[in-house]
Amino acid sequence: MAGFFKIAIRNFLNSPTTDPYPFGETFTPENYRGIIDYTPELCIGCNTCEYVCPSGAIRVREKEDGSGISFSFWLNTCSHCGNCGYYCPTDAVFNSNDFHTARHQSEKFIPTIDDGISYVQCSNCKQKMKRPVEALLARAYEEITEEVRHQTSLCPECRRMKRFERM
C-alpha cells in the first residue's frame, strides 16, 4: 500500500507524460528514418537506389530531352527502410528526420522529390556524359592530380583512346 502511495504522489508531482505534439514540439531520434532527402550535387546517376528500393519509390531515368538524368521519389510507397541511403555510393540520397507524411488525397501522385542532374560535355569530343563527382574521386584516388582531373573530363571513349596512345 505504501508503494502505491509513493508512485501516486510521485506521478502527481511529475509533469504530464503526454507529448505536446501536434500543439507543440516533439522529440525525434537522431537516427529516425523519415522522408528521403536528395542532394543532386552528389548524385552520379548510377541507378543503385532504384535497384535496391523494395517498394519502387525511386525512379532514375534519362531525361526525355536527353539533357541529363532525372531522379523522382514518390513518398506514398516508401517503406522508410533506408536501403537507398545505405547503398548509395556518394550518400546523395538519405533519410532525413522529417516525419510529416500526412497529405491530402489531391497530393497523392505528386512526387515528393522531382530533381536530377545534367550531363556535361567531354572536353575532347563534346559528347554528353555523366559528370565526375568529387566524393567518388576522393574515394578512388589517394591524390587527385592534374592528370586525374584531365582524365575525368573525358568521356569513356576518349579516355580509352588516350590510354591506348600512351601505351
Add this chain to the structure above:
Amino acid sequence: MFSKYATKSPWLYRINTGSCNGCDVELATTALIPRFDVERLGCKYTGSPKHADIVLVTGPVTVRSENYLIRMLNEIPDPRVIVAIGICPISGGIYRDSYSIRGPLDKHVEVDVNVSGCPVRPQSILDGVAQAIGIWKDKIKQFHEA
C-alpha cells in the same frame, strides 16, 4: 440540436484490411498510450461502424478482406472522412502487384487523407487525424447546408 457540438467530437473507427499489424500497433499506441493520446483532439474510438465519423483504414485490401471492407463501408453513414494509414492502403506499398491484393483503397472508396509510412509514426497519425478533423468539419457544414 446536438449538431453544433457534434462537430467538436468526431468518433474514430478502425478497419484492418489485412495489414501486417505494424500500423495497427501504431494506431493502438496513438489511442491508448498517454504519451500520444489522440483524445486530446476531441475524438474517441468507437466499436461500431454506424457511429463512425472518421475511418482509419490499414492494410492493402487483400482478397479475403475485400468483401468485409465493402460491407463495412456500406454501414458507415455520410458525412465521413476516410484516412488511409500506412503505404499499404495508399499504394499497396511493399505488397504492390501481389496476386492477393485488391487495392489500393481509393479503388473502393473516396479517400480524403493519406498518411504514409511503414509503419506510420504516432505523431504522423496525429497529423493525419488533425487534417481529417478539418475536412470533417467542412463536410458537416456542407451536409447541413444541403
